[in-house]
Amino acid sequence: MTRLxxxxxxxxxxxxxxGEQEIDLTSRTGRLNIIQGQNGAxxxxxxxxxxxxxxxxxxxxxxxxxxxxxxxYVTRSVLEELDDGDSLSGYIEVELxxxxxxxxxxxxxxxxxxxxxxxxxIGDLTLRRRVGSEWKEPxxxxxxxxxxxxxxxxxxxxxxxxxxxxFFEEGYTDRVRDxxxxxSHIELLNTSIDHLEKVQTDIERKASNLEGEAGELRDQxxxxxxxxxxxxxxxxxxxxxxxxxxTEIERIxxxxxxxxxEVVRDLYTExxxxxxxxxxxxxxxxxxxxxxxxxxxxxxxxxYSSEALDYTLELFNDLSDKGQIPPKIQEWFxxxxxERGECICGTELSEGDEHVKHLRELQTDVSxxxxxxxxxxxxxxxxxxxxxxxxxxxxxxxxxxASLSDEIDSGKERIEEIKNRLKSYDIPDDVDIEALEDNRExxxxxxxxxxEQKGRIEKEIEDIESKIxxxxxxxxxxxxxxxxxxxxxxxxxxxxxxxAQIRDIKQSILADIRESTEENLEQYFNELIWKxxxxxxxxxxxxxxxxxxxxxxxxxxxxxxxxxxxxxxxFMAALTQISGFNxxxxxxxxxxxxxxxxxxxxxKNLPKYVEDTQITFLMTDEEYTDEVQAMMQSSxxxxxxxxxxxxxxxxxxxx
Amino acid sequence: MPEESSGPRDIRIADEQHHMYQELxxxxxxxxxxxxKTDMFVFAMGYGFDQGLRTEITDSRRxxxxxxxxxxxxxWNVRAIAVYEKExxxxxxxxxxxxxxxxxxxxxxxxxxxxxxxxxxDFFSEISSEIIQYGTQRLADD
Amino acid sequence: MKxxxxxxxxxxxxxxxxxxxxxxxxxxxxxxxxSKIDQNQPHFKNEYEDLIKKYTxxxxx
Numbered sequence: 001m002t003r004l005x006x007x008x009x010x011x012x013x014x015x016x017x018x019g020e021q022e023i024d025l026t027s028r029t030g031r032l033n034i035i036q037g038q039n040g041a042x043x044x045x046x047x048x049x050x051x052x053x054x055x056x057x058x059x060x061x062x063x064x065x066x067x068x069x070x071x072x073y074v075t076r077s078v079l080e081e082l083d084d085g086d087s088l089s090g091y092i093e094v095e096l097x098x099x100x101x102x103x104x105x106x107x108x109x110x111x112x113x114x115x116x117x118x119x120x121x122i123g124d125l126t127l128r129r130r131v132g133s134e135w136k137e138p139x140x141x142x143x144x145x146x147x148x149x150x151x152x153x154x155x156x157x158x159x160x161x162x163x164x165x166x167f168f169e170e171g172y173t174d175r176v177r178d179x180x181x182x183x184s185h186i187e188l189l190n191t192s193i194d195h196l197e198k199v200q201t202d203i204e205r206k207a208s209n210l211e212g213e214a215g216e217l218r219d220q221x222x223x224x225x226x227x228x229x230x231x232x233x234x235x236x237x238x239x240x241x242x243x244x245x246x247t248e249i250e251r252i253x254x255x256x257x258x259x260x261x262e263v264v265r266d267l268y269t270e271x272x273x274x275x276x277x278x279x280x281x282x283x284x285x286x287x288x289x290x291x292x293x294x295x296x297x298x299x300x301x302x303x304y305s306s307e308a309l310d311y312t313l314e315l316f317n318d319l320s321d322k323g324q325i326p327p328k329i330q331e332w333f334x335x336x337x338x339e340r341g342e343c344i345c346g347t348e349l350s351e352g353d354e355h356v357k358h359l360r361e362l363q364t365d366v367s368x369x370x371x372x373x374x375x376x377x378x379x380x381x382x383x384x385x386x387x388x389x390x391x392x393x394x395x396x397x398x399x400x401x402a403s404l405s406d407e408i409d410s411g412k413e414r415i416e417e418i419k420n421r422l423k424s425y426d427i428p429d430d431v432d433i434e435a436l437e438d439n440r441e442x443x444x445x446x447x448x449x450x451x452e453q454k455g456r457i458e459k460e461i462e463d464i465e466s467k468i469x470x471x472x473x474x475x476x477x478x479x480x481x482x483x484x485x486x487x488x489x490x491x492x493x494x495x496x497x498x499x500a501q502i503r504d505i506k507q508s509i510l511a512d513i514r515e516s517t518e519e520n521l522e523q524y525f526n527e528l529i530w531k532x533x534x535x536x537x538x539x540x541x542x543x544x545x546x547x548x549x550x551x552x553x554x555x556x557x558x559x560x561x562x563x564x565x566x567x568x569x570x571f572m573a574a575l576t577q578i579s580g581f582n583x584x585x586x587x588x589x590x591x592x593x594x595x596x597x598x599x600x601x602x603x604k605n606l607p608k609y610v611e612d613t614q615i616t617f618l619m620t621d622e623e624y625t626d627e628v629q630a631m632m633q634s635s636x637x638x639x640x641x642x643x644x645x646x647x648x649x650x651x652x653x654x655x
Numbered sequence: 656m657p658e659e660s661s662g663p664r665d666i667r668i669a670d671e672q673h674h675m676y677q678e679l680x681x682x683x684x685x686x687x688x689x690x691x692k693t694d695m696f697v698f699a700m701g702y703g704f705d706q707g708l709r710t711e712i713t714d715s716r717r718x719x720x721x722x723x724x725x726x727x728x729x730x731w732n733v734r735a736i737a738v739y740e741k742e743x744x745x746x747x748x749x750x751x752x753x754x755x756x757x758x759x760x761x762x763x764x765x766x767x768x769x770x771x772x773x774x775x776x777d778f779f780s781e782i783s784s785e786i787i788q789y790g791t792q793r794l795a796d797d
Numbered sequence: 798m799k800x801x802x803x804x805x806x807x808x809x810x811x812x813x814x815x816x817x818x819x820x821x822x823x824x825x826x827x828x829x830x831x832s833k834i835d836q837n838q839p840h841f842k843n844e845y846e847d848l849i850k851k852y853t854x855x856x857x858x
Contacts, residue, residue, distance in 0.1 A: 045848040065696030143832070147802055150834040185804035188830040193827070196738050199845045232707065293686050296786055297694045303786050306793040308704060308739035309732070315744050373744065376731060383728045384794055391790030398783055490853045497819050498826075505823075513806065580804025 003582040004032075004096045004103075004148060005614035013090030014049055014109075016042035016077040016649035018179045023651050024604070025616060027637030032607050034632065035651075036624045042649040043618045047588045050158055053092040053107045055151045056122055060160055060588065068445075072118040074111035077648055079118065087112040095582075096148065097130075104128040104135075105145060108451045148582040157583045158576055162592035164568035165561045170544075177543035184513050185580035191505040193499060200495045207488045210466075214482055215246045217475040224468045230465060242450045245443050252440045272412045272620025281404045281411075294399045302387035308411035313380040316373050373399040446492045514539050517574045521545070527605050530598030531565065562594040566602065576610050584614040591623045603628040607635040662750025665718035669762060673717060675754060675769040679714060686779035693720045696761050697729045703764020704736050707788075709756070710763035721752065733757040804832045818852040 008026045011017040023046075025033045037043040048058035052073075072079055074088045082088060089110040096103040127141035138144060149157060156179060167175055181187040273615040302309065341348060348355070518539035525547070526535055535555075536548040545552045547567070559567060569590065575584070590606070591599045603623075607615065614637075617623075629639075638652040668676075679687045679694050687695060698718060703709065725733065737746050737753040746752055772778050807827065814820035825848050833839040 003656040024845060031807070047837065056814055065717055065725045102662050115660040142835075146832065146835050152835060160802065185807055185827075185831070188827050188834075191830045192826050194810075195830075195841045195845055199842055199849070201851075242663060289686070290689075292783055293688075293690065293779070297687065297690050297698050299790060300782075301697045301729065303735050303790045303793060304698075304701030304705035305732055307740075308735040311742075312744070315738060319744065327803065374733070375727075375748075379727065379731045380735065383731060386728075387790065388794035391787055394783055394790070398780075398787065479743070487853065491849050494819070494822070494849060494853045497816065498822055501819055505807060509806050510808060578804075578806065579801075580807070 002098045002168065002612050004098060004582060005031075005094040005584050006586070006616060007097050008093075009046070009049065009095070010093040011049060011090070012071060012092075013075045013078050013088065014052075014626040015045045015071070015075060015091055016644065016647065017045075017049075017651070018078055018648045019499060023638075023640060023650050025614070025638050030635050030637030031612075031614045032458070032632060032635040033638045034624060034629075034636065034654075034655065035616065035640040035642065036398070036616050036621065037618070037649070038644060039620060041642040041644035042305055043620070043642060044160065044588050047158060047160065047586060047617055050094055050586065051124070051154065053094050053105055054124070055154065056107070056125070072111040073109040073120045073122075075648065077646070079111060082113040084113055084115070089184060100130070100228070102130045103148065105141065106231065110651075119536075130559065149581060153581060156183055156572060158586045159572075159580070160570070160588045160592075161590035162588075164572075165564040167568040167571070168556070168559065168564045170546070173543040176539075176545065179571070180513060180517060180543070180578070183511070183575045183581065184578045186506060186510055186513065189502050189509075193502055193506070196495055196499050196502070200492060200499075203488055203491055203495070207485060207492070214478040216474060217478055218611055220471050221475060224464055224471065227463045228461065228468065229455055231461045234456065235461065238450055238454045238457060242447060242454065247449045247451065248442055249443045249447070252436050252443070256436060267418050267421055269423045271415055272344065274415050274418075278408050278415075278610065281408050285404050285408075287402050287557075288397045288401050292394055292401070295394045295397070299390035301389040302383050303391065306384070306387075309380050309384065312376060316377050316380075318582045319373070320377065439544070469641045471654075513578045514541070516578055517571075520574035520577050521567075521570050524573050524605075525567055526569055527608075528566045528598075528602050529602050562598060565592070565594055566598070569602070569606065573606070573610050576613050584616065585610060586618070588618040589620060590617050591619070591625065600627055600631065604631040607632060663722065663740035663754055664722055666754060666758060667716040668696070668758060668765075669712045669721045670715050670717050672762065672769075675717065677767065679704050679772060686723075686782065691720075693724045696765075697721065697725070697732060699768055700736070700761035701732065701759050701763035701764070702703070702768055703762065706764065706767060708763025708767060709759045711759055712762055713717055736760060738794070763770070803827045822848055822852045 008025065010021040011023075012020045022036070027033075035043065035046060044060040045058075047060050051057055051059050052614055074090050078088060080197075087110045091106055091107050093104060093106040095101050096105070104127065106126050110121045110123075112119045114120070125141045125145065127138055128135045129138055129144060130136075178187075182469075222318065240329075260502040313388035518537060521539065524533065525537055529535070533550050538548070539545040540546070545567075547556045547558055547559065549555050555563075572585075578638065591602055594602060619628075641648045641652045641654040643652050658738045660709075676692055676695055680690050680692060682688060687698075690698075733751060733756075734747055737756045738744050740756050741752075771781070808824070809818075810819060811823050811827070814823065826845065828840070829844050833841070
């Protein structure tokens, strides 16, 4: 991995650093930068400058007595000219890159003069990033910074050496563990596992919500499909019935069409007419017969008993001639007699007496008989006359009937003839156009009924199909649920797989990393420590470290401050070997706690152990002795001196 | 001495002949279809007279119709037969006898008519031919 | 998500995974976690669920 390096650090009016000052840390040959300066000269503030720029905070307390926070960012000497309420600003710019600059992180800050004091303000982090040959200002500087050196691990790259001895104080195992896991990125694996498990729980919960009713719906669809099949079969039958009836109709039509030959048609027509005619005549005959019967019934008796009638009439005429049927006038004669009171025989007559009674009886009898007989005289001849007329009528009707019968007979003969003629036309003589047409009518009506039926069935089919569709939609929804269920199960399996894989990776890497760290730690420690002893260092699974001296005693609890610092430095160096971050290292006072003798050794060896990484040491005069300088010479890239005068520091190249 | 001149109310015929009247007047096939019982009786009477078929009725009798249903011509037909039968116009005073004679002729006449009706042959045409024949002969005198 | 953002030691191991879906999924979530290092409690569920859906949606294996 190509590690990023600090290219240039630029300061303007930051604390001791008045004006614009630039620290160029590029080099083609070395990786080691030394910035030498006394305590209070602003050495630690260089570290602060970087963290202030990156993370918006200063982490190191200066050696001076005053609380850093209360001091203005802006160089005090510059601030002096400020009036109340005015402000001045400055900036810190950190340039990073590999062979060439790639990132320019910058943060401005301001100090306001207020009453008797000052307030500080910092601006947002800005970034210029090289993309190809252009510099662009991305919207998210912090994201980019995060990719380079996140705040949480920045302590392993930008730190104060004098704090290192505290690293292996009580509770160090956690610090060791955190350092290893964070720097190696194994912590990412842990986080992934943790997050996967949380997601898994969520998804499992979803799975339990998906109980489907797919089975029921499938049954419903099956039923409906059976119904549909039935209906379709009905429809098919109806259709074929319609077809066969229509075929029948066509057949009739064809027959009727066959009768399109003019001659044949004429014969048919004639036959039809004859049949009509015959019907009419037969009906007429019926009427005539009825008439005749009525006449017969009236005239018959007269005719049959004509002898008696004649005799009676004759008798009455005789009696009349003989005067035995007095005229009606004689009736009043008796009335007169009674009135007169005297009969012609001389008997006295008066109303009420016997004689008158008798006469009245006689009158009645006589008149009755006379009247009757008189009636007979006129009635009988009249009857005879009427009867005679009726007989004539009967005769007439009989004649009519006879001629009609004749006509009917000849009509039937003709029909027979026609039949025979038609035979020669190969048309069955029993073809009755009327019947055909009746039949046809019937069939048409049948077809209509069937068509209605067809329509009804089709509608029923539509309804069933629509029901099937909606049930199917429901089924799909359920299946989708099932599907989703399947899907979810698939997802859960997948998560399990991924989880298992990540754990495997963690297992194997962790072992490697611990091993590597242990090895390096041991190696570095042995090389850096000034003692002429070989130590065995063990890094345990619980991240505790044992430092075994040649006697096998674990010295971890009894290391001196210097020794702890060395151990810590070794550890930091070991970390770079397993690091997932490609950031440069900057250490303030790396050898701070170490006494002079070991310093030499460390100074000589330390650069070796952080290969590929740019290191910048901020050293005091006591650390950076001539001897140390000499030992580091071959690895040196840049040397700077912090000249502190009048509360102002100037960075001076110390080539 | 004149007898009761009111006479019987109904024409009463033999029980056994009722079905004949029924058939002849109610069968569609009968030429006398839809003829009234009264007219049928008169016809049978005339026919029976012509054929000389006066027959006593020995069995029980039942009314066929009321005498007042006869038309006056039909009534004179009845009287004429009675007068002829008795050769005396004074029979007319005995209405019972008059109708008795009528009934007995009708009885014989209906028997014959029914026989002819139920036998093969064109009953209608035969009867009507007869009537025409007699009619033209006997009534032509006027 | 640059591969190089995650420690080579890890990415080399991830490369060894046979199942390509699982492999790519792990790469994606690690890259995601790497990008969220400084965040205290980043929202991860949506990202994870989307990725899981993505890699289980295909019909292979």
